[in-house]
Amino acid sequence: MDFGLSSVEEFTDPVVGLFGSIDYVSPEALSQGRISSKTDMWSVGVILYILLSGYPPFIAQSNRQKQVILAGDFSFYEKTWKNITSSAKQLITDLLQVDPERRPSAQDVLNHPWVIGGSAKEEQMDPEIVSRLQSFNARRKFRAAAIASVE
Secondary structure, three states: OOOOOOOOOOOOOOOOOOOOOOHOOOOHHOOOOOHHEEEEEEHHHHHHHHHHHHHOOOOOOOHEEEEEEEHOOOOOHHHOOOOOHHHHHHHHHHHHHHHHHHHOOOHHHOOHHHHHHHOOOOOOOOHHHHHHHHHHHHHHHHHHHOOOOOO
């Protein structure tokens, strides 16, 4: 899922190409497997991870790092995640399941207790996380500008 390239599609024809930022790409898309709506749920998990921590769960700039995505190997580092509810972490864990059949559907996510509410903490977001989000956004914009300049 790349919201810069996003559109609503029916899954009647197979997806034959890989589009978007590799850091958001699911294991099945990365290995050119079967793509489904559950593939997009992986990307939702990546985005949620970024929104709550200020950095992505995976950074795939090399083939070795791509293996980390294929294995679904990510962590909730204590310093960053100590104030994030277990419900939010469980939702991310569910969304970042390597097996797409084990990932929740969009409707399942909408019905998740963390999304419905009541389990969020009242504390303000850690200023360090806000700073990382701002830095992440600046890097994203720089990357987009660099790509646009060579096209």
